[in-house]
Structures are given as structure tokens and as C-alpha cells.
Amino acid sequence: MMTNAMALAGVVVREMYRRKDFYVLLILTVIITLAMGSVNFFNDDKIVRYLKELCLLLIWISTLVMAISMAARQLPMERESRTIFPLLAKPISRGEVILGKFLGCWFACGLALLVFYVFFSVLTGVREHDLPVLSYFQAIWLHWMMLGIVTAMVILGSLIFAAPSSNATISFVVSAGILLLGRHLNKVALQMSEPSSTILYTIYYNIPHLEIFDVRDLIVHNQPPIEWGWWALATPYAAVYIAIFLFAACWIFKRKSLSA
Amino acid sequence: MQHSPMHDGQRMTASEPILKIDNLRVEFRVAGLKEEVKVAVDGLSLTVNAGEVFGFLGPNGAGKTTTMNVLLGFVPPTSGSAYIFGTDVSQPIARQRIGYLPELTYYYRFLTPEELLRFYGRIFRIPKDQLEKRIDEVIKLVELEHARKRQIKTFSKGMQQRIGLAQAVLNNPDLLIFDEPTSGLDPIGRMKVREIIQRLKNEGKTVFFSSHEMGEVETVCDRVVIINQGKVREEGQVTDLLAKHQMNLEQIFLKLIGYQASV
Ligand SMILES: Nc1ncnc2c1ncn2[C@@H]1O[C@H](COP(=O)(O)OP(=O)(O)OP(=O)(O)O)[C@@H](O)[C@H]1O
């Protein structure tokens, strides 16, 4: 099972580095950050923080856009270019195709994250003469887990929504919505009347809380890393959601009739 | 590498057909103003025996591709059944031993032929050292040596079709299912395909293919079936059909699908 999935994942990763999107996002992030950074020449504490915040925000947006657009086009592209037919005619199951696509997108995101954070480390290293390796490691890891949930969700979406663009848009709105509002939903629910209150609580307790993977504030303010116990818990939390999304995707894909 | 139901103690004997389609019916729901049901395959039955080259003929829209899609498990039959190597196609079938060439396919545009074949070879679990040798062989077979390190997106239609052939024979399959293997190829390419089919036959393989080239079918096929609107119109040994109708295959084809010359 893993051999087939990894072979397919290799194709997805190869696609990422042969396409231009990733480089465009990377260069944009670098240029915007450096342009903002060059506005001041003093090592003002506030300015450095502001710069870090901006750079991290750009990294979050870029990787989210990349993860969503990449995952959203995988299965529709296979159908459209009809590569799914010679592929499924080989001894590979539809479940392995889903898993391979997910792993490929997720590994590609991991590679992109490394590149982005290397730039971020260089930037902060130059400005602050400090490199909190452990904090950064935690941040990258959590970020990667978060992208895993998003990728799995988008792959499921690509089997539900007909158009890849609507899937990508909805996924982006949902992910950004959870990141921005996810932690406040229960407070909002508290002030609501029934039945909207119950509905909102149900949503609150079931959505993947992507915002818990976001430790940007700690990095911007040079706080110590979070407790390793909490950090370790985040991984199975992500794994559960990834598994749910991928199982649902397999269930749908196995029942799909693939013609024309 | 070769895991086959034949060796796994199934009730398969030498005389049992490699491919068997039994009263197959495939309907599509066509979303329109009101929902309609389109019958693509209508009570189709046929058998293909080991070592045969079998031509699957019919006009555009006759249901050839749809039938092949059922054989490979892409489309579930509405009713009826189909078996490959004695296994129902709704089961995870013995794909290890099948080579499939789809119609009108583009392969991963950003890969090179080598990379593509290496990817498929991994799925077939061909050991690394054997795989490289096999890739050389099939690339040579379809005459793409000059382009083996170029991304597929730069290829012409015929070159894409050649890659399709290369991937279909990569695993040295016992049953080949080709959907219009010569479409888009130049005369030399067509001759090459005929040669490949002939060679596969000499190696004892079974070939099941659709085509619109009657001359080609007449020269390479042992047996043919002609279908129209999802139904069998004629079936038999090529030599028998020619003797029975006293005309060439193209004329038989046109007569059976009810074509009247307008001039
Ligand atoms: N997904 C689908 N939805 C609705 N109708 C379909 C679908 N796929 C095929 N059909 C219909 O089924 C019929 C058979 O199509 P099929 O592709 O099997 O023909 P074919 O014999 O392969 O033709 P060609 O020689 O043009 O390749 C056609 O009338 C086609 O319109």
C-alpha cells in the first residue's frame, strides 16, 4: 500500500517543483518582506517585530494558498487529462490513489515550508542575531500539521464540488474563517438564543481547530517554546482529522463512476 | 512479480475464456431539461479466448469505450457481468497481468517518458535493475529514444499515443486491452502497432482492441465483433465473415450498421 502511495506522492512533489506557482509565492513573500524591511534602517525593536509578523503572515497565506490550490487540482486534473484511466488500470487501488495524492501534496507543503522558514530564519538572524531553533522547529511542525488537515479537507472537497475553483474558494474561506474566528465561536454561541446557539456549539466542538497550530505570536514576541506535551498532543489531533477526511474521500471515490 | 488467479488455485482451465462479457448493460443518466437515460451498452455478450487477437468494432458512439471502462472497473455495469481471467471485474481484478491503452489520454505533462514509465513500473513492483532494462526496451519499441528525457507536454499527439503503447506493454501483460491504438499515428506508426500486436500474438498474449481501421483489423485479427448502439450485430472469425458475406470487412461493416451509399 505504501509503495504505491509513495510512488504517486513522488509524482505530485515533482509537479510542484516543475510548476511556477511555488516560486512565485516565495519570491513575492521575499520581495514584500524585504521592501518593508528596507523602509527603516534602525534596529528598532518594534519594527523588527512588525517585520516578523508580516513575514509570518505572508508565509501563512502563501502556504495556505499553495496547499489548497495544489490539493484542489489533483483529482480533477487526473480526470480532465484522463491520466486516471491508465493509472487505475494498474494494480493500485482507489484508496491508494487518495493516500498518494494526500501524501504528495503534504510533502510538497513540507518542502515549501522549509524553504519559507529558512528565509524567515535568515531574516530574524540578521535582525536579531538570534536563532531560537526549538521554537522554530515547533512552529514549522505545527504549521505542517495544520496544512495536513487543510490538504485532506481539500482532497475530500475535490470529490464533492464539481469545479476545482469553487472547492478552492470554499476551502480557503473555511480555513481562514477557522483560523480567525475558530476560538471565539463558543463565546459568540454563549450570547445567542436557541437554536442558533446549539448549532454554533456543535460547529465549535466538531471543526478542526486550525488556530491551535498557530504559534506565530510566540515567535514574534520571542517567547519560549510551548510545552512539549501540548506540542506532542497536536500531532494526533491533526492525525484524527486527516484520517476522517481521507476515509470520507476514499468512500466517495470508490463509489464514483469514472467515464469521460 | 506475476501473481495470477490462475496459479492461486482458481477453477480456471486452459479452455476457459480470458475475457467474458455476459449480457452487459450500461445506462447513463443524462442531465438535461428532463432526466433521460442513455443506454450505452445493451445486452452485450462476448468471449475472448487465450491467444486470440480480437477486434472490437463499431461506429462512433457504439459503446466500445464504455464496455472497456466496465472491463477495467471504471464504470459499474447497470446489469450483467464481465470476467477477466475468470474474476468478476467488480472484484479487485488481476491488473498485474493487464496492459491497457486508453483512448485520447494525455500523460502527466511535467514528467518525461522515462519518469512516467519508472512510476508505473514501481506500481507493478518491477525490480529496479529489471525496470531500467524494460524501460529501454519499450521506449525503443515505440521509437521515442530521441525524446525520452523531454517533458511530455512538448509532445505531439502521435508521440503521446506512443507513450501510451509503451506503458501498456511495460509489465509484459497477458491480456492487452487497446482502445483505438492507431488513432493519431502516421502510416509508419500504424504499421508499427500492427507489428507489435502481431508480436504479442506470437508470444501467446491475448489482445482485445477497438479500431476504425478495417484494413488493419482484417490483417491482424483472428476474430471480430461488430456492435452498433450497444448491441452485437455480427461476430465471428474474420475468414468466416469474409466468406459468408463475399465482401471485405469494411463493406460488411457498412452494410451491418445500415449505411446506404448516397452517390
Ligand atoms: N459519461 C457519460 N454520460 C452519458 N453518456 C455517455 C457517457 N459516456 C458515454 N456515453 C454515451 O454512450 C454511448 C457510447 O459511447 P462510447 O464512448 O462507448 O462509444 P465508442 O464506441 O467508444 O465511440 P468512439 O468510436 O467514438 O470512440 C455514446 O452515445 C455516448 O454518448
Ligand SMILES: [Mg+2]
Ligand atoms: Mg471510444
